[in-house]
Amino acid sequence: VYCTRNSGYGIVKINPSNGAQTNIFTASGGNIAADTYGNFALCTFDRDEYFYCITRGVGNIYKFTKDGTLIGLIATTGGAYSNPCGLTCDITTNILYATTTGTTAALFKINGGISDVYVVLPNHAFSVFYDKITKKVYVPVRPQSVYIVNPYTQPATPTISNDKLLYYYKFEADYLNYASGTGVSDASASGVSISSNSLLLPGT
Numbered sequence: 001v002y003c004t005r006n007s008g009y010g011i012v013k014i015n016p017s018n019g020a021q022t023n024i025f026t027a028s029g030g031n032i033a034a035d036t037y038g039n040f041a042l043c044t045f046d047r048d049e050y051f052y053c054i055t056r057g058v059g060n061i062y063k064f065t066k067d068g069t070l071i072g073l074i075a076t077t078g079g080a081y082s083n084p085c086g087l088t089c090d091i092t093t094n095i096l097y098a099t100t101t102g103t104t105a106a107l108f109k110i111n112g113g114i115s116d117v118y119v120v121l122p123n124h125a126f127s128v129f130y131d132k133i134t135k136k137v138y139v140p141v142r143p144q145s146v147y148i149v150n151p152y153t154q155p156a157t158p159t160i161s162n163d164k165l166l167y168y169y170k171f172e173a174d175y176l177n178y179a180s181g182t183g184v185s186d187a188s189a190s191g192v193s194i195s196s197n198s199l200l201l202p203g204t
Contacts, residue, residue: 024068
């Protein structure tokens with residue numbers, strides 16, 4: 001079992017059979033950049049047994065070997081949603097997810113060193129968990145909510161429905177011109193409307 005310390009940038013390995021604790025990493029010589037709270041928040045492993053910790057404040061994410069050797073800084077969340085705390089890994093893809101604890105919070109997706117806001121949350125999110133069985137990301141949000149997020153935005157079989165709308169495309173003209181011989185008449189884009197329950201396409 002591995003955990004971070006609540007003061008200073010330290011990592012502890014715990015033997016579950018007897019509770020013995022071993023410090024496997026302690027920051028020294030500026031190898032961990034000082035952040036607002038002066039400590040790591042949550043931590044996680046990836047499928048290759050690399051270990052990650054996130055700092056509270058700006059949200060620097062550091063990568064370690066499982067014996068506590070620092071590999072380096074891999075990403076920073078930062079931006080408008082500060083004070084990260086939660087961290088988890090989708091072990092199918094090795095993509096990391098981090099949550100923040102502001103009154104308007106965010107779920108960050110960290111892939112290949114690039115950190116992007118994935119979902120905006122309505123309140124403090126101190127933790128996050130990836131479930132390898134359901135392949136979903138679970139985010140507890142204060143005061144009494146749990147958000148379930150699908151980390152895979154492209155379904156295996158794409159369908160057209162408003163509640164699963166993933167993309168929209170802007171046409172550069174007001175008319176969709178069909179090729180001669182198709183038997184389909186031109187329809188004006190100005191007559192297209194989207195309701196909460198259906199996609200309405202007036203015309204023929």
